[in-house]
Amino acid sequence: MNHQEILENIPLYVAGELSPSEQAEMDTHLKNCESCRMELEEFRKMEGMLEQLRLPDPPDELWDGYWSGIYNRMERKLGWILFSFGAIVLLFFGFSRLVEGVLSDPTVPPLIKWGILCVGGGLAILLVSVIREQLFYRKNERYREVQR
Numbered sequence: 001m002n003h004q005e006i007l008e009n010i011p012l013y014v015a016g017e018l019s020p021s022e023q024a025e026m027d028t029h030l031k032n033c034e035s036c037r038m039e040l041e042e043f044r045k046m047e048g049m050l051e052q053l054r055l056p057d058p059p060d061e062l063w064d065g066y067w068s069g070i071y072n073r074m075e076r077k078l079g080w081i082l083f084s085f086g087a088i089v090l091l092f093f094g095f096s097r098l099v100e101g102v103l104s105d106p107t108v109p110p111l112i113k114w115g116i117l118c119v120g121g122g123l124a125i126l127l128v129s130v131i132r133e134q135l136f137y138r139k140n141e142r143y144r145e146v147q148r
Contacts, residue, residue: 001025006036010043080132087128088121095120 001009001022006029012018013026030037096103096117103113 001029003029003033003036006030006033007039010036010040013040014043014047084128084132088124091124091127092121095124 006026009018009022009026013023018026030040099116099120102108102116
């Protein structure tokens, strides 16, 4: 290895990730080269400082709470999706029962019947969407503590 390769391999040398032949070559070079020895000492000092800066691993209880929170949020989102879908189906069904008299009347043109169904379906979707949005914004209001 040349001098530049030795300098580039200092982190691997400190970590013990060099092959035995490379390790021996590094040892030989470090015995003869003052600048590389100084570079090695600087690297070891820097590694020691980084070890002191390393954050401690969080306790297991914190991880349990973290994963529990993620699962709760996923369950709630799925719950809202299912609730919204169910509400839309029920409102659509209720509206269709409400206008059943009009829909079963053979004198009413099919276009009018489809129009009534579309209006009812659209209203059901909008109603559920607005209610869900209001509940979400009420829960996540950013400026709740701000007083006028």
